[in-house]
Amino acid sequence: MVYPRPVSTSDPSPSTQPAKPILRALDGEAVSPAPIWLMRQAGRYLAEYRALRESAPDFLTTCYTPDLATEITLQPIRRFGLDAAILFSDILVIPDALGQSVQFAKGEGPMLEPIGPGDVASLQPDRLAGHLAPVFETVGRVKAELDPKTTLIGFAGAPWTLAAYMAEGGGSKDFATARSWAAGDPESFQQLIDLLTGAVIDMLRHQLDAGADCVQLFDSWAGILSAADFETWCVRPAAAIVGALAQSHPGVPVIGFPRGAGYLYGTYVEKTGCAGLQIDHGVPLDQAARLQRNVTVQGNLDPVLLLAGGEAMTAQIRAIRGALGGGPHIFNLGHGVMPPTPPDHVAELVEVVRQADP
Amino acid sequence: MVYPRPVSTSDPSPSTQPAKPILRALDGEAVSPAPIWLMRQAGRYLAEYRALRESAPDFLTTCYTPDLATEITLQPIRRFGLDAAILFSDILVIPDALGQSVQFAKGEGPMLEPIGPGDVASLQPDRLAGHLAPVFETVGRVKAELDPKTTLIGFAGAPWTLAAYMAEGGGSKDFATARSWAAGDPESFQQLIDLLTGAVIDMLRHQLDAGADCVQLFDSWAGILSAADFETWCVRPAAAIVGALAQSHPGVPVIGFPRGAGYLYGTYVEKTGCAGLQIDHGVPLDQAARLQRNVTVQGNLDPVLLLAGGEAMTAQIRAIRGALGGGPHIFNLGHGVMPPTPPDHVAELVEVVRQADP
Secondary structure, three states, X not given: OOOOOOOOOOOOOHHHOOOOHHHHHHOXXXXXXXXXXXXXXXXXXXXXXXXXXXXXXXXXHXXXXXXXXXXXXXXXXXXXOOOEEEOOOOOOXXXXXXXXXXXXXXXXXXXXXXXXXXXXXXXXXXXXXXHOHHHHHHHHHXXXXXXXXXXXXXXXXXXXXXXXXXXHOEOOOOOHHHHHHHHHOHHHHHHHHHXXXXXXXXXXXXXXXXXXXXXXXXXXXXXXXXXXXHHHHHHXXXXXXXXXXXXXXXXXXXXEEEOOOHHXXXXXXXXXXXXXXXXXXXXXXXXXXXXXXXXXXXXXXXXXXXXXXXXXXXXXXXXXXXXXXXXXXXXXXXXXXXXXXXXXXXXXXXXXXXXXXX | XXXXXXXXXXXXXXXXXXXXXXXXXXXXXXXXXOOEOOOOOOOOOOXXXXXXXXXXXXXXXXXXXXXXXXXXXXXXXXXXXXXXXXXXOOOOHHHHHOXXXXXXXXXXXXXXXXXXXXXXXXXXXXXXXXHOHHHHHHHHHHHHXXXXXXXXXXXXXXXXXXXXXXXXXXXXXXXXXXXXXXXXXXXXXXXXXXXXXXXXXXXXXHHHHHOOOEEEEEEOOHHHOOHHHXXXXXXXXXXXXXXXXXXXXXXXXXXXXXXXOHHHHHHHHHHHOOOEEEOOOOOOHHHHHHHOOOOEEEEEEOHHHHHHOHHHHHHHHHHHHHHHOOXXXXXXXXXXXXXXXXXXXXXXXXXXXXXXXO
16 A cells, blocks of 8 residues: 655655665555564664673763764664664753753663753753764764665654653653643743754754654653643644754655654644654554554564564564555564563564565 | 443442432433542642651551551541542552562652562462451541542552562563563463452452442553553453452442553453543543543543643643533543642642533
8 A cells, every 4th residue: 555645845866766665665655574673773682782882981972982873873784684774872962962961870861960941041052063963973974884775764852752851850750840840831841842843853954964864753751741732742843843854855754753642643643744653562553554544654563572582472573564564564663672682582573574474 | 421331230228328429420420510539639749648647657557557547548538528538558558468578668669579470379369358457447437437428439559550560579661570571471470460350359349348439440550561461461350350349349330540551441441341431641632532432531630730730720620521521520630649739729620620510
């Protein structure tokens, strides 16, 4: 099934463009076998990643060192021949670039010097391009190394999720501080969201200019918002980002991931115009198939099935392809690869996906 | 609107039963103004709770001291005249009763000695009734104090959420240990779930025998399950619990709360037969109204709006009643009262709800 999609207004030298399976899927094509990549496909579950990190500087400096970030980005591609590489970086490079203190202590989550309404004016969006130049250099280096069939995915954290970490000072079960700020002083919170929306657009444009084929927008904490706040803090900024990229980089697809959106995934697709939708593993397959009528669906194997491997994983891979194989689908997990996952299970997953379609 | 509901097979002396608004709503009646109670209505946001806890023993011992637990349960009823009291206790009294070590350190979440597949056999369901006798005594004492129009709600944690804490040893962002156990060794995990299902039934029957008018089943971590696991670990045990209570206590309503279920709230209602459904604030009101065709909906004001108070709160109260006022609805939050919430805002909420209907 190829579903209607606005015709791209710019398709530079289509005859010389390789037919990257992920871009074909994002263009609405039911590609078979399904192209596949995995969220957190580069990371701690790989021995070569752990080895590299042992002698590497701290986590953020690693993100800002093109030699290291390029190598980490490519590690899972070499091992598994996945259909996409995703830039190795972190969503919190944006607050770091804006001048907020961000640290990753070993074995802990990220720690930020929390900001409040009075701090928004002191954030420095003009620093972003300079501060993140090494990240964009990494994009270019990875691109030069990739097989022409392999898609390079850039990414950014979405404004709400970034704001949540920035206000809270780190991870949280419910981001009560951030949500209280948004409810109690929506004007200043809107200023923060607007500033971040601009920063995300800036960040993603630089990645596209450096060679990314498409981008993914991670709104990891969309699921804790009320339905009304989801529209205000998640959908509206995402729509602005998709719209801005469509102007500067027409035809380049954006994959949105408002994690945990539940009933609201459909609204997100309708109102943002994203070409791809990453769904978490809580979305039942009949609903995923319904969403697929309007968007390329990416997902949604439960990462614990990849951790467990074997028959349970294989059965669910077949169920997912059975439900979504007739439309545009990119195989992925519903959340990131879990650190204790055996790499052999990833190899098995890729093999099964590539043989799953009848 | 009163929607069809199986006729109760036992309604002891209906002529002498007071018409508790919450029970009328759970029976399918569109009660106006909406009856109201709040999750975590007893707790740290109340000065009288903090004062009592200062001189009280540790948290679990407080739960097991009928004098204290009765007083805490009644505090918000005295202040706000809410339509229901909910037993002051904790979902983790069940693992504690089964013999697992459970501790609440000050300012930290709960800490349990985590269990694995080899530990299921050593859990002691026979200890439950004796160990929790003070909890059931509290139910009886609260009942004796309540106005006949005020509903007394008993509760328990649902098997999946209890198992998640028991396997993980405490709270977690993703309960990776528990989910890995369930995926990697579903047989032993099923044994744990079955044991907990029996314990929950036992626990709730004792509360009903002691005077609870209805019960709520809290599956706080249902939202992190895949759609398939949601059926296996959340829906099936809940259906068994609802079925067992319908046998022993016919006509007594169960309110289910598979928090974060998203698309799967409808499945939960259909397959468990619960009389009431608590929904989180992520459920949009049009979907809540759709669910209301088959169940009494309880919810779903965002607790940050209660924290903020004022016009934003009032507008959302009106929106909720506008969407749900035509059917069976119990006003509540989408999650518990946040500790920094000003009690005045709760008083304001109750007043607005009681004046909201035209």
